[in-house]
Amino acid sequence: xxxxxxxxxxxxxxxxxxxxxxxxxxxxxxxxxxxxxxxxxxxxxxxxxxxxxxxxxxxxxxxxxxxxxxxxxxxxxxxxxxxxxxxxxxxxxxxxxxxxxxxxxxxxxxxxxxxxxxxxxxxxxxxxxxxxxxxxxxxxxxxxxxxxxxxxxxxxxxxxxxxxxxxxxxxxxxxxxxxxxxxxxxxxxxxxxxxxxxxxxxxxxxxxxxxxxxxxxxxxxxxxxxxxxxxxxxxxxxxxxxxxxxxxxxxxxxxxxxxxxxxxxxxxxxxxxxxxxxxxxxxxxxxxxxxxxxxxxxxxxxxxxxxxxxxxxxxxxxxxxxxxxxxxxxxxxxxxxxxxxxxxxxxxxxxxxxxxxxxxxxxxxxxxxxxxxxxxxxxxxxxxxxxxxxxxxxxxxxxxxxxxxxxxxxxxxxxxxxxxxxxxxxxxx
Amino acid sequence: xxxxxxxxxxxxxxxxxxxxxxxxxxxxxxxxxxxxxxxxxxxxxxxxxxxxxxxxxxxxxxxxxxxxxxxxxxxxxxxxxxxxxxxxxxxxxxxxxxxxxxxxxxxxxxxxxxxxxxxxxxxxxxxxxxxxxxxxxxxxxxxxxxxxxxxxxxxxxxxxxxxxxxxxxxxxxxxxxxxxxxxxxxxxxxxxxxxxxxxxxxxxxxxxxxxxxxxxxxxxxxxxxxxxxxxxxxxxxxxxxxxxxxxxxxxxxxxxxxxxxxxxxxxxxxxxxxxxxxxxxxxxxxxxxxxxxxxxxxxxxxxxxxxxxxxxxxxxxxxxxxxxxxxxxxxxxxxxxxxxxxxxxxxxxxxxxxxxxxxxxxxxxxxxxxxxxxxxxxxxxxxxxxxxxxxxxxxxxxxxxxxxxxxxxxxxxxxxxxxxxxxxxxxxx
Numbered sequence: 001x002x003x004x005x006x007x008x009x010x011x012x013x014x015x016x017x018x019x020x021x022x023x024x025x026x027x028x029x030x031x032x033x034x035x036x037x038x039x040x041x042x043x044x045x046x047x048x049x050x051x052x053x054x055x056x057x058x059x060x061x062x063x064x065x066x067x068x069x070x071x072x073x074x075x076x077x078x079x080x081x082x083x084x085x086x087x088x089x090x091x092x093x094x095x096x097x098x099x100x101x102x103x104x105x106x107x108x109x110x111x112x113x114x115x116x117x118x119x120x121x122x123x124x125x126x127x128x129x130x131x132x133x134x135x136x137x138x139x140x141x142x143x144x145x146x147x148x149x150x151x152x153x154x155x156x157x158x159x160x161x162x163x164x165x166x167x168x169x170x171x172x173x174x175x176x177x178x179x180x181x182x183x184x185x186x187x188x189x190x191x192x193x194x195x196x197x198x199x200x201x202x203x204x205x206x207x208x209x210x211x212x213x214x215x216x217x218x219x220x221x222x223x224x225x226x227x228x229x230x231x232x233x234x235x236x237x238x239x240x241x242x243x244x245x246x247x248x249x250x251x252x253x254x255x256x257x258x259x260x261x262x263x264x265x266x267x268x269x270x271x272x273x274x275x276x277x278x279x280x281x282x283x284x285x286x287x288x289x290x291x292x293x294x295x296x297x298x299x300x301x302x303x304x305x306x307x308x309x310x311x312x313x314x315x316x317x318x319x320x321x322x323x324x325x326x327x328x329x330x331x332x333x334x335x336x337x338x339x340x341x342x343x344x345x346x347x348x349x350x351x352x353x354x355x356x357x358x359x360x361x362x363x364x365x366x367x368x369x370x371x372x373x374x375x376x377x378x379x380x381x382x383x384x385x386x387x388x389x390x391x392x393x394x395x396x397x398x399x400x401x402x403x404x405x406x407x408x409x410x411x412x413x414x415x416x417x418x419x420x421x422x423x424x425x426x427x428x429x
Numbered sequence: 430x431x432x433x434x435x436x437x438x439x440x441x442x443x444x445x446x447x448x449x450x451x452x453x454x455x456x457x458x459x460x461x462x463x464x465x466x467x468x469x470x471x472x473x474x475x476x477x478x479x480x481x482x483x484x485x486x487x488x489x490x491x492x493x494x495x496x497x498x499x500x501x502x503x504x505x506x507x508x509x510x511x512x513x514x515x516x517x518x519x520x521x522x523x524x525x526x527x528x529x530x531x532x533x534x535x536x537x538x539x540x541x542x543x544x545x546x547x548x549x550x551x552x553x554x555x556x557x558x559x560x561x562x563x564x565x566x567x568x569x570x571x572x573x574x575x576x577x578x579x580x581x582x583x584x585x586x587x588x589x590x591x592x593x594x595x596x597x598x599x600x601x602x603x604x605x606x607x608x609x610x611x612x613x614x615x616x617x618x619x620x621x622x623x624x625x626x627x628x629x630x631x632x633x634x635x636x637x638x639x640x641x642x643x644x645x646x647x648x649x650x651x652x653x654x655x656x657x658x659x660x661x662x663x664x665x666x667x668x669x670x671x672x673x674x675x676x677x678x679x680x681x682x683x684x685x686x687x688x689x690x691x692x693x694x695x696x697x698x699x700x701x702x703x704x705x706x707x708x709x710x711x712x713x714x715x716x717x718x719x720x721x722x723x724x725x726x727x728x729x730x731x732x733x734x735x736x737x738x739x740x741x742x743x744x745x746x747x748x749x750x751x752x753x754x755x756x757x758x759x760x761x762x763x764x765x766x767x768x769x770x771x772x773x774x775x776x777x778x779x780x781x782x783x784x785x786x787x788x789x790x791x792x793x794x795x796x797x798x799x800x801x802x803x804x805x806x807x808x809x810x811x812x813x814x815x816x817x818x819x820x821x822x823x824x825x826x827x828x829x830x831x832x833x834x835x836x837x838x839x840x841x842x843x844x845x846x847x848x849x850x851x852x853x854x855x856x857x858x
Contacts, residue, residue, distance in 0.1 A: 016485040023486075050509060056445040057452075058516040065526065066519055072527055073512035076505040080479060083502035087487040090495055097494065098501055102531065103576055147532055 002171035003035045003129065007139065007161030009177050010044035012235040013081050016088075023088035025176075025239035026134060030094055032243050035129045037168065039139045039161040040085050042077025047140075050074050067112035071141070071151045075101070078138035078157070086136045095133040099124070101141040101149070106160065108142035108150045115142060115150035117159065117222075120167035137164060155216030162219045166226035173223070173230045174250075175215060180234035181251035182207060182214055184417040185269040189405050192418040196267060198252045203267045206360040206394045220253065227255045265370055266361035266415040269408050270394075273355040273401055275305060276328035277386065279320040280335060282346030285312035289343065293319055296338040302327040306356065306389050306398060316346075320387060322398060328352050354386065355404040358396040359411060371395045377414040383407055431600035432464040432558065436568065436590030438606050439473035441664040442510050445517075452517035454605075454668035455563060459523055461672050464558045466597065468568045468590040469514050471506025476569075479503050496541035500570070500580045504530070507567035507586070515565045524562040528553070530570040530578070535589065537571035537579045544571060544579035546588065546651075549596035566593060584645030591648045595655035602652070602659045603679075604644060609663035610680035611636060611643055613846040614698035618834050621847040625696060627681045632696045635789040635823045649682070656684045694799055695790035695844040698837050699823075702784040702830055704734060705757035706815065708749040709764060711775030714741035718772065722748055725767040731756040735785065735818050735827060745775075749816060751827060757781050783815065784833040787825040788840060800824045806843040812836055 006029070008022050022040070030036050050073050054061065061070050082098035089096035101108075104124060108115035128135045139157025142150050152159055158175060165173035180195065182204065187193040199207070201224040208217045214232055223230040233250025283289055294304060307321045323331045328350065335348055364370045371388075374395055378385060383406065387398035399407055412418060435458070437451050451469070458465050479502050483490065490499050511527035518525035530537075533553060537544035557564045568586025571579050581588055587604060594602035609624065611633065616622040628636070630653040637646045643661050652659040662679025712718055723733060736750045752760045757779065764777055793799045800817075803824055807814060812835065816827035828836055841847060 016482055019486060053445055053509075053513055054516055057448060057513055058520040061516065061519075063519070065524065066516060069512045069515040069519070069525075069527055072529075073509055073516075076508045076512075079505045079508070080482075080502055083498045083505075084482055084486055086498045087483055087490065087495060087502075090492070090498070091487045095494065096498075098498055100501075100578075149529075 005165040046077040102143040106142035110144040158219035176235035265363040276352040434594040443473040475506040531572040535571035539573040587648035605664035694792040705781035
């Protein structure tokens with residue numbers, strides 16, 4: 001008997017028909033002798049519907065008071081889900097009880113709309129599990145120290161599920177989702193992309209942050225911090241497939257590096273075409289210049305991703321960075337009005353038609369020449385690299401957007417991700 | 430400056446447009462210098478939608494465990510309303526904060542789907558009011574001693590509002606509703622029916638229980654118990670009518686009998702055509718016979734209203750009572766199978782085509798001959814009276830359903846309710 005946490009997304013909860021199917025799946029696990037805690041999202045579309053109503057009433061809900069109310073309204077979507085799922089579980093003949101985040105309680109800080117979990121009291125959950133009940137807990141939300149409802153931000157239910165699993169020291173946290181696992185890259189771009197049976201926590205973090213939006217990144221951080229074995233698997237398999245088959249499906253995020261296994265060098269290829277590049281040309285190369293450029297950008301609440309400062313010539317240098325495309329025009333305005341006059345830089349250049357392609361792999365730590373092979377591969381395809389950044393387990397390049405598919409396919413092939421047969425954590429089939 | 434509680438029904442909260450109008454009305458009261466607590470219902474249709482989803486998943490939710498989940502789901506309707514209304518109030522430039530019943534907290538017993546309020550903690554509300562905030566509180570719901578969400582049953586938001594007003598010792602509780610007050614009788618039947626500017630608590634209780642379904646009866650009991658000045662008024666007047674006019678509109682439920690004013694004998698005429706009459710004929714007249722007849726009916730969860738036992742002749746009597754029409758066939762079955770054999774009664778008679786007409790008035794306490802005038806009036810219209818019951822402030826008759834309108838109109842005229850001009854609490858214009 002194991003204690004298992006299941007998390008179901010909004011699509012899985014999208015209708016009473018689908019909720020019944022979730023209940024049948026959970027019942028299968030219970031009947032196999034497991035203790036189950038289930039964290040469902042709001043029914044698909046519900047959170048948007050609620051926030052849409054709120055926006056009609058107060059288009060700019062930016063004060064803490066307004067964000068408090070947004071959270072109170074948005075949190076109801078999950079409260080409906082847990083109650084309905086508990087009823088569906090009871091209809092399956094199981095004992096089931098639902099809790100809102102405030103009832104557990106799941107304590108968070110008071111950062112409305114993006115709160116962080118501080119602690120989870122497992123007393124009530126454990127008592128229910130010991131009494132043979134399935135416990136259904138709202139995702140996405142908690143309660144601050146003053147008894148106000150908070151939400152964790154979009155996708156926060158993943159984080160809730162992993163946090164609950166951590167608090168309960170669950171054997172595994174199963175995230176049932178629209179995809180059937182983590183792939184070496186997006187199969188829509190590379191048909192040969194393969195599902196990874198396992199991926200290390202660090203790799204998953206890089207894959208997630210680079211746009212393989214399978215799991216909310218905060219949930220991956222949580223899984224890593226508390227070493228919660230977390231599995232991403234498909235919610236679209238029939239609920240009555242054999243449990244053993246289901247339990248091995250998807251992709252398991254792992255924490256223990258298995259030294260005996262051969263690490264594949266690269267686990268996957270991530271990409272992101274939501275960014276735009278900005279270069280400040282002819283910046284006087286003096287201490288503090290980066291802060292002078294990026295300070296006003298940060299003050300405007302614009303996140304910066306890749307940052308490159310070139311070697312200087314004649315006391316001047318070029319400074320380039322990328323921002324989200326939605327912030328591109330605003331960033332240019334900030335630079336034109338505040339940074340150019342202040343720094344004495346000569347010129348601004350911008351390009352919204354770029355993309356970022358990254359190779360991610362824990363094997364890169366111990367294998368030399370991985371970045372070089374990446375650059376050579378792109379060179380062989382005559383793809384010009386505009387920016388490069390590296391970390392211990394990933395190398396990213398910024399290239400012209402039009403080469404994205406070509407680059408991803410070439411790299412997928414070059415790092416031998418097209419072929420099945422390996423079973424090591426990190427890259428296998 | 431006064432502390433005022435407003436309650437708005439589901440129609441008033443039915444769209445963002447209507448919620449905005451509620452916020453504008455509340456803002457008018459705040460700007461006139463009052464402290465406001467607002468108790469809105471769920472958006473119209475929402476509670477039914479939620480319970481419909483629940484019913485699809487578990488058609489027979491009759492266990493405490495299932496009813497707990499029904500309450501958790503149903504309560505979200507009001508949680509959405511309070512958050513949206515707080516946002517709409519903020520959009521009006523007011524400070525506003527919303528609370529779910531569990532946050533106040535509004536403590537109830539654990540009778541899911543029909544919980545009763547035990548206490549309301551006013552600490553948090555008072556602090557907010559003192560800080561200049563409008564406090565928006567969910568109706569319909571509370572929290573039991575184990576931290577489970579409970580609901581008060583249909584129409585429970587009226588009770589919540591009155592209970593909050595009682596806890597805060599509010600100057601007045603204003604119930605904004607689909608009707609513009611309590612009338613001497615139903616204007617659809619008697620066009621001359623007049624709105625009562627005031628009605629005594631006892632009269633309101635009788636009018637409500639007899640089918641003038643303006644307020645949930647439990648809220649009237651609550652208002653009476655705690656002497657909360659409660660006003661029923663229209664939510665359909667434009668929000669920007671002068672506050673003084675609005676504050677005097679509708680019908681005020683009063684508790685202090687003003688001895689100086691001339692009491693009208695009868696405040697209004699109530700009627701009810703939801704009942705059916707059953708007679709058990711030839712019952713041996715011996716002690717305990719009423720219990721032998723009504724015991725099995727009560728065991729079948731059938732409520733009995735009017736009960737009449739005739740004088741006995743030759744040791745046998747006739748026993749008549751009324752039940753809700755929906756229970757009529759079931760009551761007959763119970764009597765036929767259980768009561769006839771056990772009592773030795775000779776015969777069952779039933780009539781589903783009856784109605785009950787009542788005159789209600791606190792003045793009846795001190796005026797003789799009121800019932801006689803009622804019977805004479807019906808006699809003059811050749812209406813046969815089948816059953817009579819009386820209490821201190823009401824007299825009810827059961828008559829053939831087809832005479833209902835005729836009886837109500839004749840009584841309305843006979844007790845001079847057609848004419849305006851009086852201003853005494855109890856019946857005035």
